[in-house]
Amino acid sequence: MTTRLAYGVSAAAMAAVLGAAAPAFAQSGAEVEEIVVTAQRVEENLQDAPVAVTAFSAAALERSNVETLDDVAIRTPGFSMGKVDPIQQNFAIRGIGSAQGISQNAGGDPSVVVFVDGVYAGRGGTPDLDALDLERVEVLRGPQGTLFGKNTIGGLVQFVTRKPGRDPALRIQGQLGNYDRRAINVRGNLPISDTLSVAGGVSIKKRDGYELNETTGNHVNNEDLKSLHAALRYAPSDALDVVLSYDVADQDQRGNPRDNICDTTFQGGIHCVGVNPDPRVMNAYTDGVMRRLLKTYRAEVNWQTPFGTLTSLTGYRDVKLNYVTPFFSNPVNPPAQIESTETGYEKDQQFSQEFRLAFDLLDERLRGQVGAYFLTEDINRTAWLLQQFPAPAQTGFATYPQAVDSKSTALFGQLSYDILPELTATVGARMTWEEKEGHFIGRKISGPGQPPPLGADYDVRAEEKWHAFTPRFALDWKPMDQVLVYASAARGFKSGGFQGTAGTAASQSTPYDPEFAWSYEVGAKTQWLANRLRLNLALFKTDYKDLQVSQLVPLCCVVVGNAATAKIEGAELEFVVRPFDGFQIDGSYAWLNAKFESFANGAQNNYSGNRLPRSPEDKINIGVQYDTELAGGWSLLARVDYSNQSKMYFEASNTPQQKQQGYINWDGRVALSSPDDRWEVAVWGKNLSDELVATYVTYFGLYRQTLVPYTPPRTYGVTLTWKM
Template sequence: MTTRLAYGASVAAMAAALGAAWPALAQTGTQVEEIIVTAQRVEENLQDAPVAVTAFSAAALARSNVETLDDIAIRTPGFSMGKVDPIQQNFAIRGIGSAQGISQNAGGDPSVVLFVDGIYAGRGGAPDLDALDLERVEVLRGPQGTLFGKNTIGGLVQFVTRKPDDEPALRIQGQLGNYDRRAFNIRGNLPISETLAVAGGASIKKRDGYEFNETTGNRVNNEDLRTAHAALRFRPTDALDVVLAFDVTDQDQKGNPRDNICPTSFNNGVHCVGVNPDPRITNAYTDGVMRRLLKTYRAEVNWKTPVGTLTSITGLRDVKLNYVTPFFANPVNPPTQIESTETGYEKNQQFSQEVRLAFDLMDARLRGQVGAYFLTEDINRTAWLLQQFPAPAQTGLATYPQAVDSKSTALFGQLSYDILPSLTATVGARMTWEEKEGHFIGRKISGPGRPPPLGAEDYDVTADESWKAFTPRFALDWKPTDDILLYASAARGFKSGGFQGTAGTAASQSTPYDPEFAWSYEAGAKTQWLDNRLRLNLAMFRTDYKDLQVSQLVPLCCVVVGNAATAKIEGAELEFVARPFDGFQIDGSYAWLNAKFESFATGATANYSGNRLPRSPEDKINIGVQYETELAGGWGVLARVDYSNQSKMYFEASNIPQQKQEGYINWDGRIAVSSPDDRWEVAVWGKNLSDELVATYVTYFGLFRQTLVPYQPPRTYGVTLTWRM
């Protein structure tokens, strides 16, 4: 562990100890916030859920000025996030994430999945947080193969939206910031009758680009985003609750050309000849394009019957993506201009249906749920690859259309039985059947060369494959007191197999890669102390992976997904919240992660056994400090600072220096002043205050000794004005 991380861990331990030792005070304002979660598909207190889950309430999201999934990832132990660009994201939890390039592959799936109100969101990226009136966000760590199932082998992120209710409400918010940031958001709730209520909202966000393209004279990596949502809730009786909801995210902005560095790692390297050394200035021949239109239709029905609560969740997602990415558009050594551009279009339609019954028997001594799940996806994707090199034999344009139909069907159930009033045993299982059928084309359009690979022949193939998996879970939890929960569990996870994206040959394209499986063993404690003024939660785990899917960049060819033999992951995570006196809170987490390939030989010369898994930093710490007080006249002030420190990590299994992100620190801060009637609030905020340069994705072309990098946002700051009815 680095000296800074060791110091940070000591600070967290000291804060927890101070909270535990603080003398008893009046309870007003000193209680740790209670959070209800649905980590086990039923509502329960976070401290009663025997699983590793980090939850952010709507109030916590506002206090930390959380606006994106990046903000959530940096505050969650074991959770890291990479982005090819702002609409193609890769999540990793406890070292397990999507193979790089999966987002650009119609035949592949993620390892960490996003759910919105229980609906699987596999492709097209996450909706903007302003597209949803969030009640909370939950991050579940480790395989969730029993109750959630579909490709949740690494974990999942769950957005839970606020349902329309009986209280009229209106909130209007405006924001200004550097890079000419302008944002406006409105949301409201209106009860129409005793049985009917509606809610809705809309937002618009605009911002100049974080980078400047010297070739075109334009700022790139900007933001132009519009969202809207609407929901209707109908409760004709005490037993029936129906919610219909819709949200849309419309994104239309310039691309984010890569920074170009030669010849070592991007952290210590020098820029190529002819390239501006400023990492926020690029030299691409085109700005690129990012266009996304995401629509989601949701229906949830809860019906209380004599045998339990019957829940039906229906989801329809429609996604359209367009992008132009100049990922390789700079001089090389020796200085010669080359251009490589990927243009893509994708249309994805997804339908899912889940039905489950939650019940309790024997005076609630036996509790459980059973259900069935069906998902179908229709994915049509076309990629055009343009390659313009000095050598004519390496110049050309190729297209790679893909059409994939995917189906997933599952039966699942889980039972919990109180052996003693304080001791509970849980057994669950899921049986999943999956199939994929695809039509894949690789065709050279022009030029003597063919990107990728050079000299390849055209192909037009169809392929199909099916898989099945049994994913059980066993758990035991003991509650010796009302404030302490101890648990141990063993769970199996499964991720579907798939097909390549832009394969080099017909044989490679028509040959599927295998599913991956994992057994995870976890022990944890959830504790509250001093009348709930201090919360300490601990999880320790080990995960054994088989046939882990890993992507590799093949020189002058393509990104190929294959199965690494085995991987072993060990780690521990500590989370705490302390409120030692009225108005003051310190919270945070520390995660230690040892994620390595046990056996991974990629050929006669490359053996990655013993290397760290991509996007798996060994140490990660977060500390938040906030203070809230009331001034004369009833004006309220809340100040908060968030600190995070993450050790180095690699973006690729080879663990070469060119693919490494060095450890970095992030500081965020926010000060808010609210009126005596709580209707008005003005907040001044800043993010990445130390202006760290952090990569979101790294592509290393060893043949040309170049590293291509997009970056996280630089230092940003602004002011937000909010009015509430």
């Protein structure tokens, strides 16, 4: 079932069944879970927020065994995710996303941003979800250019951690699974006094790799991740609340060589010699390396003043990343084979400061917030590219050091006014000033010829400034207590930048421009049957211009340019229903039509009308769970999650080689809890149908080779939890 018609029929049928069955179960069901979100930078009920947001509470994350952002993406309408490797991630929301991992380019930025407790997490990935002790995860869809600002043109993901509290708590969890998975997670909260409390968590995860590198005999794409989270809260009065937190993630594991899908008919298949056709077996001459050390410091101060709540958010991130990635995954042995290896080292230091004042006037008829924001990033990155080809002129070793200083400053505000008790108008705006300056070097180290992508050695300096005005207008109407209807128009902005590994000095020193998008949305958030049935709907259209598109130039490099305009339209439906005590069905359906309106890539290629990368037309997710009490006070909770996504492309050309076919995913979890609720043992499985799904595709048309890393195969295990 991968067509729009089939998906639409499924979603409509589900809604019809729920509506028809409603009177029968209205008297016996329990209420759906209420979730508080900060999608508008203030706490409010999910159903009262006039924006498209999907939220997962801590309990929902545990019930579905959500451990990574991949798990979040597969359960969120309009959200797709890929990976260049386990660290460099690509997010796309409603078809808007970066075409390559931002760590591959010191002068580039993402289109979908992660925030941790309100702090922008630009480069180097995010802390481990398990160690953070999350209170919830929020996914905001569509441009968020007013209140969140920087590079949130596609949307954002927000991690909200649990603040230290006055109740002592301890939770210890151990896990065993296939591929020799071993994990332990400890979280705790300790009140020191009436005004001071601390909380923290530590997580250690290890497992063998999902793929075998036949050349070395090692399993690659393994996991070795250690994470720590610590927080201190000082609340001397109701007027002052200070939270200081620290996170560290230490990742040290083997690399992620690509599966080499060879065209054996090309040149007699000589370039496929020694390549194993099994997609989980690699033939790289080296395993590669993935190492990351991420440290984050955050300070949040909330002060109740006579004018409103003044919030200060301070963040500092220090990231060290290095990797070795063999791309072609075939040994360089006679007969001559093709191999390309990228080695990279990056150090990123980021500081951000935000001040925000939230207030209400006129007996709360007028509510608003104003603020100022500043961010600076100091990025030092060096890439080494080794290319070993049959032709000597194409063989060589080159280095590409980059140093980029980036600054972003913004003033913003938003006001909401109750025209009538049930009718509210909102207007907001943000003015952003950005600048980037960099020092870029391309230098040949060795080789008989000039190694691609380097056309000639260069050493250049470049700088550029941009500014953007991103307003938002909205109107929401609440005709009854459990129904909210809204309409909005918002503008998004993504910063311009510089190339990663450019082939020439001219290309490297020429910046590409920012992206802009206007998004129009109407939606409804409703709850029925005494809060036992929730139905939320969003319809949207986005006009996109100056789209930054990454294109692979054969025997050169990945080039980013402002090549296109795009039109995006779609619909998203989310529902939760509890027909009777202990039983719940929840899910979503998304239809997305995201296409290039105008995109002429040179004289030979016109991509107008092609689908945007990572924008599946249809995506459905359904979760079914049941919990009940057993004899002796024990309780059982069982949950199954089903998702079905239609085909999508990884590149603007929409070639068949760069397409991920539609696929189905099944996850499941069964948990047994003791009468005192202190012990729980859970058996779980992910990707139970063992689908082979690409996370990223690179196609070298000149050699007819397709290079692919994949998501995990079928995994399963058991988790034991003790808590007090």
